[in-house]
Amino acid sequence: MGRVEAPCALIVMGVSGSGKSTVAEALGERLGWRFEDGDSFHPASNVEKMRAGHPLTDEDRWPWLNAIADEIARVCNEGGHIIIACSALKHTYRDVLLRGRDDVRFVFLKGTKELIAERLAHRKGHFMPPGLLTSQFDTLEPPEAGEHVITVSIDETVEAIVDGVIRQLKPSGAKRRDLET
Numbered sequence: 766m767g768r769v770e771a772p773c774a775l776i777v778m779g780v781s782g783s784g785k786s787t788v789a790e791a792l793g794e795r796l797g798w799r800f801e802d803g804d805s806f807h808p809a810s811n812v813e814k815m816r817a818g819h820p821l822t823d824e825d826r827w828p829w830l831n832a833i834a835d836e837i838a839r840v841c842n843e844g845g846h847i848i849i850a851c852s853a854l855k856h857t858y859r860d861v862l863l864r865g866r867d868d869v870r871f872v873f874l875k876g877t878k879e880l881i882a883e884r885l886a887h888r889k890g891h892f893m894p895p896g897l898l899t900s901q902f903d904t905l906e907p908p909e910a911g912e913h914v915i916t917v918s919i920d921e922t923v924e925a926i927v928d929g930v931i932r933q934l935k936p937s938g939a940k941r942r943d944l945e946t
C-alpha cells in the first residue's frame with residue numbers, strides 16, 4: 766500500500782458502547798495528544814433525541830460531523846495533534862470528517878453486539894440508552910483497508926488495546942515522518 770502523512774488526528778470510531786471515549790482518552794494520555802469527546806459537538810437537540818430513545822438521522826448527523834471536521838482541520842492546520850471519539854458509522858460520514866486529508870487516521874473498535882450490550886448494561890450516567898445499540902449496528906458500515914484504518918478488537922483490556930493501536934501507528938524502528946499504511 767501507499768504511504769500517508771504521519772497523522773495529526775486520530776478518530777476513534779465504532780458503535781455506542783464500543784469503548785471510544787475510554788480508549789481515546791487513554792490513547793491521548795499515552796501519545797500526549799489532546800482528547801475530545803465527539804459527543805460534546807452534538808447540538809442539544811441531538812442529545813435529547815438520543816436520550817429519548819430515537820436514533821439520529823443523516824440530517825441530524827451532518828452538522829455534528831462538520832463541527833468535528835472543523836475542529837480537526839483547525840488543530841491540524843496549526844500543527845497540533847488531537848484524538849477524538851466519534852462513532853463515524855458510515856463511509857459518507859467518514860468522508861465528511863476527513864475532508865480529503867491524508868493526515869487523519871481512523872481507529873475502529875470492533876466487537877460483538879453481545880459484548881457491547883453487556884458493557885452498556887453496566888454503564889452508569891450516560892445519556893445514550895442501551896436500546897439504541899441495534900440501530901447503531903444496523904447503521905454501521907465497517908471501514909475497509911483503503912480507509913487508512915487501524916482495526917482493534919475490544920475484547921482486551923484498555924491498556925492492551927492502546928498498545929495495539931500504538932504498535933500499528935508506529936511500525937517498529939520507524940522514525941520517519943511518513944508511516945506505512
Ligand SMILES: Nc1ncnc2c1ncn2[C@@H]1O[C@H](COP(=O)(O)OP(=O)(O)OP(=O)(O)O)[C@@H](O)[C@H]1O
Nearest residue numbers: 780781782783784785786787884888893921922923
Ligand atoms: N476494553 C474494555 N474492557 C472493559 N470495559 C470497557 C472497555 N472499554 C470500555 N469499557 C467500558 O464499556 C463502557 C462503554 O465504554 P465507553 O463509554 O467508552 O464507550 P463509547 O463508545 O464512548 O460509548 P458512547 O458512544 O455511547 O459514548 C464503559 O462503561 C467503559 O468503562
Ligand SMILES: O=C(O)[C@H](O)[C@@H](O)[C@H](O)[C@H](O)CO
Nearest residue numbers: 780781782804821852853893
Ligand atoms: O452517530 C450516532 O448515532 C451518535 O452520534 C452516537 O454514536 C453517539 O454520539 C454516541 O455513540 C453516544 O454517546
